[in-house]
Amino acid sequence: QVRQQGRAARALGISADVVHAMGFLALPIALDLARRNGASLVYDARDLYVESNNIARLPGPLRSLFAWREGRWARRAHRVLTVNESCADYLERRYRLRRPVVVMNGQAPWEVPDPAPDRLRERLGIAPERRVVLYHGGFMPDRGLPQLIAAAAEPGLEEADLVLMGGGSMEPRLREQAAASP
Numbered sequence: 001q002v003r004q005q006g007r008a009a010r011a012l013g014i015s016a017d018v019v020h021a022m023g024f025l026a027l028p029i030a031l032d033l034a035r036r037n038g039a040s041l042v043y044d045a046r047d048l049y050v051e052s053n054n055i056a057r058l059p060g061p062l063r064s065l066f067a068w069r070e071g072r073w074a075r076r077a078h079r080v081l082t083v084n085e086s087c088a089d090y091l092e093r094r095y096r097l098r099r100p101v102v103v104m105n106g107q108a109p110w111e112v113p114d115p116a117p118d119r120l121r122e123r124l125g126i127a128p129e130r131r132v133v134l135y136h137g138g139f140m141p142d143r144g145l146p147q148l149i150a151a152a153a154e155p156g157l158e159e160a161d162l163v164l165m166g167g168g169s170m171e172p173r174l175r176e177q178a179a180a181s182p
Contacts, residue, residue: 005029010036018042018078024049024066027073040078045091045100047083071095124163131160139168146177153181 006029016037021030022044034041049055050067058066071094074080080100082088088100118128126132133152139145145164152162164174 006032009033020044021077022046024070027070031073031076041076043074043077043080045074045080045082045087046105048087048090067094071097120163124161126161126163129159133157133160133162134165135163136165139164139166139170139174141170145170145174149174149177149181 009029010033014033014037016033016039018040019030019034019037020042021027023046027043030041030043033039047053050063050070055063055066074091074095074097080091080097081103082091082100083103083105085102088102091097091100120126120132120134121128121130133148135145135148137143148164149162151157152160162178164178
């Protein structure tokens with residue numbers, strides 16, 4: 001799939017001065033595009049990819065291969081960005097990189113009006129006195145979402161509403177499960 005995406009990206013014939021790779025899987029394609037254009041590459045390491053999600057579940061030798069590839073590719077980037085100081089420490093140490101630039105993944109402080117809006121409750125028609133249990137993220141396996149829906153039906157949680165906000169491959173199954181739950 002990476003080769004197919006790389007061919008598709010090259011076919012666009014885009015000329016660029018800077019190529020931005022957002023995440024590990026984009027690195028080989030971005031490296032190729034940057035090399036073909038004589039462009040600078042910026043690697044935006046928004047996560048510790050080798051330590052998370054599917055790669056973390058692989059056997060040690062395969063994880064080591066992924067780490068070796070990420071480090072090799074990251075060292076070829078003009079700059080590496082990441083989301084916080086801890087990730088910058090880790091990437092700098094693990095891959096022997098020049099200190100990554102930290103670009104916080106957040107927004108400017110918000111002055112909360114009085115009274116504070118409660119948009120989630122308003123949008124979903126949830127009464128102010130009810131508790132909300134919110135999951136926000138991808139609907140993917142190994143996130144415990146079916147178990148969360150099942151747990152919401154347990155005694156003692158009658159005064160709480162479970163809200164799943166996100167999307168992904170499990171959405172139809174989760175909708176079905178939630179519709180069958182009290």
